[in-house]
Amino acid sequence: MDWKSAFEEIEKIKQEAQVEINQAGDLSQQETWRVKYLGRKGRLAVLTSLLANSPAEIRPKLGQAVNELKNYLQALLKKVSKEKKVSRKGKNLSLPGKPAISGLLHPLTLTTRRMVEIFVRMGFGVYTGPDIETDFNNFEALNMPVDHPARDMWDTFYLNQEGTLLLRTHTSPVQIRVMKELTPPFRVVAVGRCFRRDLLDASHSPVFHQLEGLMVGKRISFAHLKGILIYFCQELFGKQTRVNFTPSYFPFTEPSAEVSISCVICRGQGCPTCSRTGWLEILGCGMVHPQVFRKVGYNPDEFSGLAFGIGIERTAMLLHGITDIRFFLQNDLRFLRLFT
Amino acid sequence: MRYSYSLVKECLKEEISPDELLRWLETLGLNPAVNVKTDKEMLFEIEVPANRGDLLSILGLARAIIPFASLTLCLPSAEVDPTLSETFPVDIENTEDCLYYSCRVIRGVRVGPSSREIREKLEKIGFRCSLNVVDLSNLVMAETGQPLHVFDLNRLNKRIIVRRAWKNETLTTLDGRERELDEESLVIADDVKAVALAGIMGGANSEVTEETTDLLLESALFAPRRIRRSSKRTGLITEASLRFEKGIAYETVSLGLNRLTWLILNLAGGQAGPVCQAGIQPKSNREIYLSRKKLRCLLGTNIPPKFPERLFLNLGCQVRVEKEAYRVEVPGYRQDLQEEADLIEEVARYWSYEKIPVSFPETTIVPTPSSPEYLLVERVKDILVRGGWTEVVGSSLVPIEWLRFYEQESLRLVNPLSQSASLLRGSLIPGLLEIVRFNRARGVDSLRLFEVGTIYLGQPVSERLSLGMVIFGEDAYFVLKGYLELFLLESGVEKVAWKKTDQFLASEAGMITCDFEGKPVARQFIPGEEITNFFDLDNQMVSVAEIFLEPLKSNLFRPRPFVPPPLFPASRRDFSLLFPIDVDWSQVEKIIYQLFLPVEKISVFDVYQGEKIPADRISISFSVVFRHQERTLTTEEINQFSSAIIEAMDKHFGGRLRQ
Numbered sequence: 001m002d003w004k005s006a007f008e009e010i011e012k013i014k015q016e017a018q019v020e021i022n023q024a025g026d027l028s029q030q031e032t033w034r035v036k037y038l039g040r041k042g043r044l045a046v047l048t049s050l051l052a053n054s055p056a057e058i059r060p061k062l063g064q065a066v067n068e069l070k071n072y073l074q075a076l077l078k079k080v081s082k083e084k085k086v087s088r089k090g091k092n093l094s095l096p097g098k099p100a101i102s103g104l105l106h107p108l109t110l111t112t113r114r115m116v117e118i119f120v121r122m123g124f125g126v127y128t129g130p131d132i133e134t135d136f137n138n139f140e141a142l143n144m145p146v147d148h149p150a151r152d153m154w155d156t157f158y159l160n161q162e163g164t165l166l167l168r169t170h171t172s173p174v175q176i177r178v179m180k181e182l183t184p185p186f187r188v189v190a191v192g193r194c195f196r197r198d199l200l201d202a203s204h205s206p207v208f209h210q211l212e213g214l215m216v217g218k219r220i221s222f223a224h225l226k227g228i229l230i231y232f233c234q235e236l237f238g239k240q241t242r243v244n245f246t247p248s249y250f251p252f253t254e255p256s257a258e259v260s261i262s263c264v265i266c267r268g269q270g271c272p273t274c275s276r277t278g279w280l281e282i283l284g285c286g287m288v289h290p291q292v293f294r295k296v297g298y299n300p301d302e303f304s305g306l307a308f309g310i311g312i313e314r315t316a317m318l319l320h321g322i323t324d325i326r327f328f329l330q331n332d333l334r335f336l337r338l339f340t
Numbered sequence: 341m342r343y344s345y346s347l348v349k350e351c352l353k354e355e356i357s358p359d360e361l362l363r364w365l366e367t368l369g370l371n372p373a374v375n376v377k378t379d380k381e382m383l384f385e386i387e388v389p390a391n392r393g394d395l396l397s398i399l400g401l402a403r404a405i406i407p408f409a410s411l412t413l414c415l416p417s418a419e420v421d422p423t424l425s426e427t428f429p430v431d432i433e434n435t436e437d438c439l440y441y442s443c444r445v446i447r448g449v450r451v452g453p454s455s456r457e458i459r460e461k462l463e464k465i466g467f468r469c470s471l472n473v474v475d476l477s478n479l480v481m482a483e484t485g486q487p488l489h490v491f492d493l494n495r496l497n498k499r500i501i502v503r504r505a506w507k508n509e510t511l512t513t514l515d516g517r518e519r520e521l522d523e524e525s526l527v528i529a530d531d532v533k534a535v536a537l538a539g540i541m542g543g544a545n546s547e548v549t550e551e552t553t554d555l556l557l558e559s560a561l562f563a564p565r566r567i568r569r570s571s572k573r574t575g576l577i578t579e580a581s582l583r584f585e586k587g588i589a590y591e592t593v594s595l596g597l598n599r600l601t602w603l604i605l606n607l608a609g610g611q612a613g614p615v616c617q618a619g620i621q622p623k624s625n626r627e628i629y630l631s632r633k634k635l636r637c638l639l640g641t642n643i644p645p646k647f648p649e650r651l652f653l654n655l656g657c658q659v660r661v662e663k664e665a666y667r668v669e670v671p672g673y674r675q676d677l678q679e680e681a682d683l684i685e686e687v688a689r690y691w692s693y694e695k696i697p698v699s700f701p702e703t704t705i706v707p708t709p710s711s712p713e714y715l716l717v718e719r720v721k722d723i724l725v726r727g728g729w730t731e732v733v734g735s736s737l738v739p740i741e742w743l744r745f746y747e748q749e750s751l752r753l754v755n756p757l758s759q760s761a762s763l764l765r766g767s768l769i770p771g772l773l774e775i776v777r778f779n780r781a782r783g784v785d786s787l788r789l790f791e792v793g794t795i796y797l798g799q800p801v802s803e804r805l806s807l808g809m810v811i812f813g814e815d816a817y818f819v820l821k822g823y824l825e826l827f828l829l830e831s832g833v834e835k836v837a838w839k840k841t842d843q844f845l846a847s848e849a850g851m852i853t854c855d856f857e858g859k860p861v862a863r864q865f866i867p868g869e870e871i872t873n874f875f876d877l878d879n880q881m882v883s884v885a886e887i888f889l890e891p892l893k894s895n896l897f898r899p900r901p902f903v904p905p906p907l908f909p910a911s912r913r914d915f916s917l918l919f920p921i922d923v924d925w926s927q928v929e930k931i932i933y934q935l936f937l938p939v940e941k942i943s944v945f946d947v948y949q950g951e952k953i954p955a956d957r958i959s960i961s962f963s964v965v966f967r968h969q970e971r972t973l974t975t976e977e978i979n980q981f982s983s984a985i986i987e988a989m990d991k992h993f994g995g996r997l998r999q
Contacts, residue, residue: 101728103724105721129792150390156755158754199757206757221689223697226696231700245693245694247685247688248369248390249390255689262460289681294388333782
């Protein structure tokens with residue numbers, strides 16, 4: 001190229017530079033553009049070197065044009081890099097990263113897994129059972145024949161007029177299913193959804209979840225029940241947790257017990273969560289009632305067993321300090337995102 | 341009912357302190373809750389287990405604490421010498437409903453308000469006062485646990501018969517309400533009319549009034565089952581029905597009657613007749629065998645042999661100690677003690693659960709399997725969370741209006757709490773859309789949610805495991821479709837092939853479904869306006885999918901086979917073609933594969949519809965990756981393959997290269 005076509009070249013550079021900078025999407029493309037036009041061996045530099053060899057009468061005019069081009073190109077780059085703000089952020093390392101999106105498990109799943117994992121470590125298998133149960137499995141086989149007053153402990157949703165089909169009120173019917181399917185010795189936990197005809201409030205939900213445990217063998221004792229459940233409570237709520245067993249009543253266990261732990265909020269000092277008692281009831285348990293064994297054809301003189309049931313919502317509420325059970329089925333993302 | 345410390349003390353010879361009493365009740369797991377505590381008095385409630393009717397009395401409570409300090413029981417005064425010879429005829433229609441019925445005539449009683457002392461006693465433990473004889477019957481019920489009834493003798497016609505109510509028979513009970521009865525209920529009747537709802541509440545027609553002078557006292561043993569049914573049927577639960585439901589002992593019946601007679605004679609005067617009775621006198625003591633070995637094994641600890649012996653004696657049992665066992669004769673009022681395990685629990689309770697050691701079972705390792713359903717569900721959750729999806733958990737009980745969103749016959753609750761939770765969900769989709777609506781209303785503008793849960797079908801009654809996915813945001817349908825295909829591939833579906841169908845709930849665009857091993861396994865669609873309007877959503881922004889997990893169960897855990905990475909390089913060619921606007925892309929892929937070229941992968945990277953191309957055309961840009969397993973493909977070969985593809989597109993779809 002000689003100085004004669006320089007003016008044409010300037011116009012061409014202007015046009016091409018304009019087009020190309022608009023196509024330069026990211027920083028590295030902009031850098032390529034800069035090198036091409038404004039770089040040490042770029043097109044502007046070529047023109048500048050031409051200027052030195054141009055005739056004196058042309059030089060001022062050409063010089064002015066080259067200078068204009070320089071300003072024009074620099075303005076283009078400045079404008080574009082201002083527009084692509086994201087790219088500039090990369091230069092200030094103190095600016096925040098881009099918001100990351102990840103999937104989340106529901107807090108009920110997280111809590112269930114924590115609980116299940118502790119029992120799996122003790123060699124328990126994990127079972128499930130249907131939500132729709134028979135009166136036999138939910139009540140009768142659990143030592144609550146028709147008209148038994150203990151049935152009032154579980155307000156029940158029925159699916160037929162005869163009352164033979166219902167939504168299980170606890171996961172205990174899985175005990176019956178497991179005992180019919182397996183041969184002792186065995187140990188299993190079952191997780192699942194339960195239903196009670198309770199009005200929805202901050203601590204009651206007609207739909208909730210339970211974890212049930214059952215271990216049957218030749219010489220399973222109440223001392224073992226204590227061993228397993230104290231280990232569980234301390235694994236879940238911390239080694240310093242105190243665990244207390246008091247007598248209770250369930251038709252399907254004998255002896256029956258209720259387990260309380262020292263309040264996780266106030267460490268047993270007394271607070272509103274534990275009604276100032278320092279203790280929180282968290283689960284019901286006991287030794288399998290001989291009548292239950294007879295119903296599934298086991299000989300109560302040969303086998304003994306321990307069983308327990310824990311509310312998963314309640315456990316999650318204590319673990320995370322959740323104050324209202326209704327959050328679980330409401331699925332407010334602001335709630336769900338707390339538990340990653 | 342409430343309990344009062346002073347009343348408990350009256351039943352015991354020795355002094356006990358309120359704190360001792362509370363501690364003992366706590367040890368027994370009765371969870372006492374103190375209502376009032378002063379220097380001399382303490383009022384409290386306890387949680388009475390369903391099998392401990394005996395604890396619904398002061399006497400029962402006193403008996404329960406005796407073993408803690410070897411206390412001595414003082415039974416209330418109840419010796420009666422009848423001074424009248426008058427009897428009253430009693431008959432029981434069926435002793436299965438009423439095992440035993442006793443009554444007694446008292447004449448010349450002064451009926452009026454109770455003395456202050458009696459009123460205070462009753463009010464403390466939560467009873468309302470009325471006339472003295474009625475108050476006394478309540479007091480005796482509180483003391484002994486025996487529900488009693490007092491009739492105005494002169495309003496009874498000739499005799500008492502215990503019978504089932506007749507169909508459509510009515511009775512106005514003491515609360516002034518007329519009750520319609522049927523054969524499920526048991527009544528006390530005289531010669532012409534029902535005079536009381538047996539074991540639940542008396543009738544207004546035989547009620548004692550201020551004018552009453554002559555009484556008939558009733559103390560009976562009704563069958564728990566009958567009273568429970570009758571109480572459920574009439575919706576009437578009383579202090580009496582609660583006690584009968586849980587079971588009363590025969591001895592309590594006569595103690596109650598004599599105690600009430602004694603109190604009336606002493607506090608309201610009159611002359612008493614002998615006990616008139618009907619029915620059977622059930623043998624209520626039971627002998628239970630308790631082996632020491634069983635006691636040791638079940639509790640996992642050695643309890644000194646003297647402890648159970650003394651305990652059972654203190655509980656009012658007869659005990660015969662054998663070499664390795666106890667033979668315990670249990671009194672009738674402890675109906676909860678039915679077999680060996682019950683006695684073991686009793687030993688444990690009084691020994692204190694606290695003192696039982698803590699140990700782990702020594703056990704043979706017998707592997708116990710986990711259920712495939714559980715493993716499946718958890719695996720599915722992990723796959724989706726990894727893809728950036730958020731798990732939600734919806735309720736199984738949904739509003740009745742959602743009925744129209746379920747394709748198959750739904751299940752309804754017979755006894756729902758409200759219409760808004762009376763139907764069992766027949767699909768996860770409406771629940772997911774409701775969660776989207778809820779969060780949209782709170783300013784969330786982009787959502788990817790899933791739920792793994794049970795859905796319920798009515799015909800036949802069954803349940804199945806389902807996975808529901810919903811996406812809200814830009815390009816919802818295609819984003820979801822991509823993830824859904826990925827999910828299916830990860831779940832062991834080797835090749836995802838979509839079929840287009842018109843379907844329930846879908847918008848006009850229809851629905852795509854995917855089969856696996858001949859069974860439908862997944863479907864995806866843009867929901868139609870009927871449902872999106874219901875949940876207040878823009879249906880251009882939503883897409884949903886439903887996956888039935890059962891068929892995937894077997895493949896999800898199958899180990900994936902190893903395939904060595906290819907040795908030779910691949911070549912890619914991009915194509916931009918104009919297709920008819922309604923081209924079926926799955927057919928396009930099928931045709932390309934049917935050319936039997938070494939095609940490794942086909943993927944779409946751009947789709948355009950608009951001004952620059954004819955209105956009935958869609959521009960689809962896709963790339964095809966070619967690879968030969970045994971050699972590097974030459975440029976000429978790739979050019980040939982490309983031409984073959986372009987030619988086939990033209991032939992089958994009228995697809996032309998975009999200029």
